[in-house]
Amino acid sequence: xxxxxxxxxxxxxxxxxxxxxxxxxxxxxxxxxxxxxxxxxxxxxxxxxxxxxxxxxxxxxxxxxxxxxxxxxxxxxxxxxxxxxxxxxxxxxxxxxxxxxxxxxxxxxxxxxxxx
Numbered sequence: 133x134x135x136x137x138x139x140x141x142x143x144x145x146x147x148x149x150x151x152x153x154x155x156x157x158x159x160x161x162x163x164x165x166x167x168x169x170x171x172x173x174x175x176x177x178x179x180x181x182x183x184x185x186x187x188x189x190x191x192x193x194x195x196x197x198x199x200x201x202x203x204x205x206x207x208x209x210x211x212x213x214x215x216x217x218x219x220x221x222x223x224x225x226x227x228x229x230x231x232x233x234x235x236x237x238x239x240x241x242x243x244x245x246x247x248x
Contacts, residue, residue, distance in 0.1 A: 184246050192245070193238035200234025201227055
């Protein structure tokens, strides 16, 4: 019974501690820079011509990864039905291989996106 309560409480306390340390450290750094007289533009991101928001890069990579995993499952089912490959080999092998190809394609797409 105690473990059922202890695990969620410790999980939320860990998340709280990480967030507290992140924000308090960031606040201290900013206050130290302000005390030294550093320009406030340090905290503002500039929109340079090649700037792409990180959430767009994440979504592009995630979408390509999901597409490649879907194609891998379809290809594995085809290998099992037509060629008679064992399921234990076909599914993990094609999913891992095409997930890697998808991540490589996502890297290529985001690299080209940042150049434009």
